[in-house]
Amino acid sequence: MKLFGAPLSPFVRKARIVAAEKKIAYDYDPRPSPLGWPEDFEKINPLKRIPALLPDSDNPDFAINDSSAICAYFEKRTPSPALYPEAATDYGRALWIEEVCDSDLAGKIGLGVFRPIFFNIATGKPADTKAAHAGFEVLAEKLLPYLQTQLGEAEYLAGEAFSIADIALTSQLMNLDLVGFALPKDRFGALRAHYERCIARPSISQFIEQDQLMVEKMGVVVERQID
Ligand SMILES: N[C@@H](CCC(=O)N[C@@H](CS)C(=O)NCC(=O)O)C(=O)O
Numbered sequence: 374m375k376l377f378g379a380p381l382s383p384f385v386r387k388a389r390i391v392a393a394e395k396k397i398a399y400d401y402d403p404r405p406s407p408l409g410w411p412e413d414f415e416k417i418n419p420l421k422r423i424p425a426l427l428p429d430s431d432n433p434d435f436a437i438n439d440s441s442a443i444c445a446y447f448e449k450r451t452p453s454p455a456l457y458p459e460a461a462t463d464y465g466r467a468l469w470i471e472e473v474c475d476s477d478l479a480g481k482i483g484l485g486v487f488r489p490i491f492f493n494i495a496t497g498k499p500a501d502t503k504a505a506h507a508g509f510e511v512l513a514e515k516l517l518p519y520l521q522t523q524l525g526e527a528e529y530l531a532g533e534a535f536s537i538a539d540i541a542l543t544s545q546l547m548n549l550d551l552v553g554f555a556l557p558k559d560r561f562g563a564l565r566a567h568y569e570r571c572i573a574r575p576s577i578s579q580f581i582e583q584d585q586l587m588v589e590k591m592g593v594v595v596e597r598q599i600d
Contacts, residue, residue, distance in 0.1 A: 374399040375430040376443075377414070378423030379406035380587060381491075381551070383479060384440035385424040386580055387544040391444045391537070393576035395451040400430055408495065441471060444537055456537050463532035470523060470530050470538035478520070478545050481512050490552040494593045502598060509554055509599065517556070521564045528570065535571070543571040551584055553598040 376392070376399045378385035392399060405414045405423050418425040418438040426437045428446070437443050448457055458464045485508025489501035520542065524530055530538035546556070546568050556565040572581055588595065 375402060375427045376400070377402045377405050377417065377425040377427075379403055379408070380580070381548065381584060382406070382423050383483070383544040383548050384422075384475070386547065386584075387440045387475075387540055388424045388426070388443045388447070389580065390540050390544060390576050391447050391456055393579070394454060394456060394540075394574075395447055397447055397451055399426075408492070441475060444540075448537075456535070456540065458532040458534065458536055460532060463536075467531035467536045467538040470520075471541040473516075473520070474538075474541035474545050478512075478516055478542070481508065481516060482545050482549055485509070485511055486554060487548045487552050490595060491548075491588075491593065494595070495591060500595070502596075505552065505554070505598065509549075513560065517561055517564060521561055524563055524567055526563070528567075530567075535574070539567070539571050540577075543568060543577060547572070547577075547581065547584065550581075551588060551595065553595045555597075555600050557599055 374397075376385070376388060378388075380386065380389075380403050391397075404411050405418075405425070407423075410421060414425075415421055417427065417433055417436045420438060422438065424438075424440055424443060426443045426446070427433060428435060428437065437446055444456070448455070458467050486505045489504040489508065493500050529535050530542065549555075556568060558565055572578055
């Protein structure tokens with residue numbers, strides 16, 4: 374099995390966290406990235422997006438090219454520990470939260486906050502912190518309050534146990550963190566506590582360390598914007 378995609382992509386990270394929870398081994402090719410695509414990558418994913426997974430490394434004709442599809446495939450392949458709730462309502466809710474995080478949240482963090490800082494620095498330009506703060510305020514206006522309401526006083530987003538919903542949210546928030554934006558405790562205390570609970574899991578904390586090392590290695594120095 375071979376997984377493709379740059380480690381700082383929240384979608385790649387989501388698939389890697391699910392694999393780590395389930396102790397699924399895979400070969401990893403971190404090269405494909407929106408900052409540069411290997412020549413032959415389009416043969417694997419005609420949509421030119423990451424992550425991409427070849428369930429059989431020797432068969433490039435069968436690829437699964439979407440994080441949600443990859444995570445659902447992992448769940449069927451290795452059912453334990455279950456990362457999708459059993460009860461229908463919790464299951465539906467987990468898929469919905471995953472979708473909100475993969476679509477609206479990913480777009481608003483990726484384009485609005487992460488790219489103005491990270492892509493700018495990585496491509497030799499100064500960080501656009503003004504744009505990133507404006508992007509953060511867009512998030513803070515409706516989407517983060519919505520997610521916080523969905524969490525309520527619960528420990529996890531969908532049912533009693535840690536699930537794909539928690540992984541989808543955490544993978545995205547890790548990119549906010551990487552560019553210096555923590556969720557402010559006064560406005561998003563419950564969501565921040567949920568984030569801290571999730572990143573304490575070994576399946577996730579290993580990526581926090583690897584991501585930070587990678588950012589340092591790239592020479593990207595990020596100043597804390599919100600703590
Ligand atoms: N729905 C897809 C989204 C994947 C996606 O958009 N990945 C980004 C990287 S974070 C990408 O490949 N973007 C291509 C580009 O910007 O050219 C999934 O869940 O895998």
